[in-house]
Amino acid sequence: MSQPLLSVETINAGYGLVSVLHDVSISVMPGEIVCLIGSNGAGKTTLLRTISGVLTPASGSVRLDGADLTGAGTKAIVRAGIVHVPEGRRLFAGLSVRENLLMGAYLRGAGTPEVRRDLDRVLATFPRLAERASQDASTLSGGEQQMCAIGRGLMAAPRLLMIDELSLGLAPKVVDELVETLAAINKSGTAILVVEQDVATALALAQRGFVLDTGRIVASDSTRALAESPEIQKAYLGAELELAG
Amino acid sequence: MLALQILVNGILLGGIYASIAGGFSLVWGVLNVINILHGSFVVLGAYMAFFAYTLLGIHPYLFVPIAALLLFAIGLAVQYAIVNRVIDAPVLVSLTLTFGLTLFLDNVMLNAFKADFRKVNLRPPLGIIDVSDYLPAIDIIVPVDRLASMAFAILLVALLYWLLRRTSIGRAIVAVRMDRYAASLMGVDTRIIFAVTFGIGAAMAGAAGALLSPIFPISPLASTAYLGKAFVICILGGLGSVTGVLVGGVALGVLESFGAYIFGPEHSLTLSFTLLILLLIFRPTGLLGKRGFI
Numbered sequence: 001m002s003q004p005l006l007s008v009e010t011i012n013a014g015y016g017l018v019s020v021l022h023d024v025s026i027s028v029m030p031g032e033i034v035c036l037i038g039s040n041g042a043g044k045t046t047l048l049r050t051i052s053g054v055l056t057p058a059s060g061s062v063r064l065d066g067a068d069l070t071g072a073g074t075k076a077i078v079r080a081g082i083v084h085v086p087e088g089r090r091l092f093a094g095l096s097v098r099e100n101l102l103m104g105a106y107l108r109g110a111g112t113p114e115v116r117r118d119l120d121r122v123l124a125t126f127p128r129l130a131e132r133a134s135q136d137a138s139t140l141s142g143g144e145q146q147m148c149a150i151g152r153g154l155m156a157a158p159r160l161l162m163i164d165e166l167s168l169g170l171a172p173k174v175v176d177e178l179v180e181t182l183a184a185i186n187k188s189g190t191a192i193l194v195v196e197q198d199v200a201t202a203l204a205l206a207q208r209g210f211v212l213d214t215g216r217i218v219a220s221d222s223t224r225a226l227a228e229s230p231e232i233q234k235a236y237l238g239a240e241l242e243l244a245g
Numbered sequence: 246m247l248a249l250q251i252l253v254n255g256i257l258l259g260g261i262y263a264s265i266a267g268g269f270s271l272v273w274g275v276l277n278v279i280n281i282l283h284g285s286f287v288v289l290g291a292y293m294a295f296f297a298y299t300l301l302g303i304h305p306y307l308f309v310p311i312a313a314l315l316l317f318a319i320g321l322a323v324q325y326a327i328v329n330r331v332i333d334a335p336v337l338v339s340l341t342l343t344f345g346l347t348l349f350l351d352n353v354m355l356n357a358f359k360a361d362f363r364k365v366n367l368r369p370p371l372g373i374i375d376v377s378d379y380l381p382a383i384d385i386i387v388p389v390d391r392l393a394s395m396a397f398a399i400l401l402v403a404l405l406y407w408l409l410r411r412t413s414i415g416r417a418i419v420a421v422r423m424d425r426y427a428a429s430l431m432g433v434d435t436r437i438i439f440a441v442t443f444g445i446g447a448a449m450a451g452a453a454g455a456l457l458s459p460i461f462p463i464s465p466l467a468s469t470a471y472l473g474k475a476f477v478i479c480i481l482g483g484l485g486s487v488t489g490v491l492v493g494g495v496a497l498g499v500l501e502s503f504g505a506y507i508f509g510p511e512h513s514l515t516l517s518f519t520l521l522i523l524l525l526i527f528r529p530t531g532l533l534g535k536r537g538f539i
């Protein structure tokens with residue numbers, strides 16, 4: 001078996017005295033799309049923050065391609081190839097779409113030929129962003145903002161793209177579009193770790209999934225197996241149906 | 246004609262004011278630090294220009310970039326070593342800290358340079374332009390030193406705008422201002438951006454000081470007046486916005502100019518603070534009414 005691209009081992013992390021994650025281990029193989037599901041407050045965002053270096057774990061380790069990145073800080077971790085697209089998009093208002101995208105390449109230097117090529121590529125991937133490239137990012141619709149946030153992440157030329165709450169607040173049609181684009185991005189070699197509340201979307205997008213519940217991993221399997229598991233159905237899919245009904 | 250002359254005087258003054266406020270507004274907007282040191286930085290820049298001219302014969306306008314560089318270094322050091330420690334504390338903490346640093350710096354300058362008001366007397370003086378020589382219908386005069394200082398001041402503010410909008414570090418400054426957390430996810434080291442921003446604010450102050458050295462008297466006692474003007478301009482024009490600084494600067498310049506004519510020059514500061522209070526009551530987002538845009 002090949003070596004995992006990302007391997008998180010028995011992480012314990014939280015905020016100050018509040019510990020949120022308990023012995024969490026996950027992995028992402030090269031070229032894989034993995035989803036992380038779990039209800040509100042389960043610790044999904046906290047896990048992404050620990051991987052991207054915003055939080056330093058109390059114990060455990062984060063490795064990318066075998067290299068230890070535990071506690072290395074966001075700058076080193078972005079450089080190493082892990083990018084975290086935050087929950088709520090968090091684009092820079094007051095900067096144009098193009099300027100937002102260029103911020104994603106901050107550590108690579110904005111003027112280099114590679115960055116310019118990647119900018120063209122991102123704009124080709126998201127034609128709607130190309131149309132609005134000089135517009136203030138705060139004028140975008142929700143779906144366009146998510147595209148811009150993902151594009152900004154891609155501008156760092158990541159090996160692993162982590163997206164928190166991909167579909168939150170977006171129309172189903174836009175979500176389908178995003179799922180398709182992410183599959184294409186993944187085909188060109190970027191591994192993806194996606195946090196998704198909408199379990200149906202998560203299972204459609206990813207090959208493998210982890211289920212987080214109050215700071216612990218309670219299930220991990222192929223998405224197909226997860227979709228068929230009675231517990232998952234009861235805990236997440238059922239709840240969805242109730243909400244929808 | 247008198248009204249036109251007063252208006253022109255006000256605009257000339259306002260351009261120079263804009264350069265005083267630019268750095269202050271930047272630091273306030275990005276770091277959420279009300280930098281009480283700013284006025285003292287202006288005075289320090291003016292003293293540097295004064296001594297560069299009297300001792301070395303360097304023209305104040307040529308000295309502007311040097312003053313900017315020196316103050317940039319000082320600002321960077323002060324921020325990184327001292328102000329960074331309280332950057333996440335409430336705004337009153339950093340205000341108190343920079344207030345203390347101002348007392349220190351002003352007293353050091355008082356000891357070193359004494360309280361006498363000095364001024365760069367350009368030799369030969371730049372003279373005045375009598376507009377009626379060219380346009381007989383318009384009977385106003387324009388002092389060349391004020392005109393030149395204003396032109397350079399506006400150039401300085403334009404340079405700040407260019408820096409913020411067209412360079413990578415400038416974009417990072419704006420990004421940190423808008424969303425510190427998201428910026429750090431892009432790999433931006435916010436502590437370094439804070440230090441650079443503070444340095445740029447100080448550089449703007451130093452450059453403004455050199456620009457006004459041929460026009461206004463220089464003394465450590467003037468630092469509070471400059472700080473007060475920067476403060477009023479930020480409120481007038483809206484915080485952290487380069488266009489707001491220009492609008493606010495010119496508005497204050499024109500207002501002071503008319504106020505000085507009507508009430509007497511000794512009341513100009515009272516007038517600007519009265520305006521400040523009225524504005525805070527009736528239009529707290531500033532004249533332009535927008536907030537948060539560079």
Ligand SMILES: Nc1ncnc2c1ncn2[C@@H]1O[C@H](COP(=O)(O)OP(=O)(O)O)[C@@H](O)[C@H]1O
Pocket residue numbers: 015018020038039040041042043044045046047
């Ligand atoms: N900045 C914070 N400070 C303190 N506690 C936090 C913070 N952010 C999240 N938490 C707590 O951590 C737990 C997990 O939150 P989070 O990781 O955001 O969950 P999820 O993303 O799965 O909804 C929650 O109990 C939440 O209240």
Ligand SMILES: [Mg+2]
Pocket residue numbers: 044045046087164165
């Ligand atoms: Mg979350």
